[in-house]
Amino acid sequence: MVDHAKCHRTENNNEEVQTTGRALQSFPKKPEVHLSFESLTYTVNTYINLKKVKKEILHGIGGSFRSGQLTAVMGPSGCGKSTLLNVLAGYSISGSSGKVYLNDSLRDKNQMANISCYIQQDDYVRDLLTVRESMTIAAHLKLPTTVSAKSKASQVEDLLDALGLSIHGDTVTKRLSGGQKKRLSIALELITNPSILFLDEPTSGLDSQSCSQFVSLMAELAHNQSRTMVCTLHQPSALLFEKFDQVYALSSGRCIYQGPPSSVIPYFAERLVVCPPYHNPADFLIEVAIGEYGTDVLVGLFDTTKITNTNGRNGYHTICDEDHEEIELEIRQEDNNTNDEQSLYKTELLKKPPFYVQIYHLYFRNVTMYKRNKTNLLLRIAAHLAVALIMSYMYLGVGNDAAQVLANMKFVYGSNLFLVYTGLMAVIVSFPLEYMILKREHFNGWYTLFSYFISVLLVEIPLQTLCCLVYIVPAYAITGQSLELVRFGYFAVFLTVTSLTSQSVGFLCGATMPLKMSVFVGPVFVVLLSVFGFAIRFPDIPSMYVWLHHFSFIRASFQSILYSLYGLDRGVLPCSDEMYCHYKNPVKFLTEMEFARVNIYSEFFYLCSFLLCTYVLTTTVIWYRLNKR
């Protein structure tokens, strides 16, 4: 009953995935790590009637998860299962107290990241990559460069084989079923062969057959590779329940049971809580945890676990009555024998590929995803061309006509605003969705934030630049602007850099706010800044808003473009009006608009500074969010 690690299951249950042990033989052996914890408390700040109050979610609990075992953390909804996993995995740090041990040593943050991975409830995988592509890129990002590409490929194939994903290797991830996606998210993390795997609700959304397959697979992974596997679970069927080696049951943030599933009924019966005949023990456990057998029973159970938890870090905790003392003893002896081997885990920090290799693979991944989403890409380019043609039609030939200078100013403003919006909106919506994947991958140590951000910019900047040029070239020509190369150069550069600056604002909004808020705040911010470029002359701006005029990068771009079109010693303009052209001399226009003394170089410097500062701010905000635990 005790040695679940060695107890390979022999059911012939027609499952898709049965080859784990064999297929993963080629993987480098990782140290066995037992995880134990004591006096674990987790507190959050909440607000009641606008008053800040502390809410304790985990109340000084203890427990032990052993290598080679699959442990289910169970309990009713809201009892603190995910919180416990978050705290143990190091995902939630602030607000937690207590001791977490890896084998005999207190948990070290870096070591924990090196030997464990955390797979959260939602399947945040890259929809547009195939299963094999996802795995290959993960292998390149997570394994050291000293591992050859051939060896990485064979490791990927082994894992796909082990998790029953080989036949879906070339399937795009978005076409996978829920169970297959879950298996893929595990496979992605198994590449580094972590000693500890935390899985939050891995069976949610799966039908009973998929659940059963999935749990068998996890049990196999735990047994064959001596991994410590811990997953949260809601209310499993009796059959599923039995597949686990250990159950850790929580009730309102307190432990009421830890031990094998088969001991649940006898354990509670000894405490005069009797399971009705033919009742699913998992249901019974939840009912006890909810308090259906009386709250005094629960209090008694809390007290028992508290006393037994003082038994020590690496022993069983709850099952401490006479019948089970033997079990505890056996495990402790086993611990002593393997102590030397266990301490090894501290020396094996994985060497990650250097940042440029990470950038290369992340860039390659982004390009592959863009290529696979051609419709979106073409639509983005086509929209720029279509608007260029509409604007050109509306402002046909206004660029070289003294009678149409004001119309040309509107064209410049419209162009500016259009490219500002396309830059902004292209990323403001996508980034919040992207953030969830980034969070998972970054937490599991795939790459650094710097590499990630550079790889995103390496794709987004050229793409937005291309879109801008698709707009600028026809619009400039058809609206009859000056054909001097210098003026065209300034026009194109200012519009493109403004669009990229706006894109950086989109990144910032997407990184700092939830989607619903960012799609509102981003455009409002842009409108506010654009008002100070066009809708109001400088002398008319109320003094309290003057700073906004100077701050506005859209204003900087708008004034610079008009200056480069009508300044820089442009001669007298042809006039289509036979009677009178007020702005025959373009200097007159610039003077009246208060643009005559614009220094386009300093404005360009300001635009670039704005762009860079926003990138730095965005990276800082993301870094803070990713590390705020």
Ligand SMILES: Nc1ncnc2c1ncn2[C@@H]1O[C@H](COP(=O)(O)OP(=O)(O)OP(=O)(O)O)[C@@H](O)[C@H]1O
């Ligand atoms: N940041 C927070 N602020 C306030 N309350 C929180 C916070 N995080 C968690 N909680 C509360 O702590 C309790 C435990 O949450 P947790 O998500 O761990 O429960 P769970 O057992 O995983 O639930 P479920 O099975 O429904 O996912 C819940 O009552 C939840 O509302």
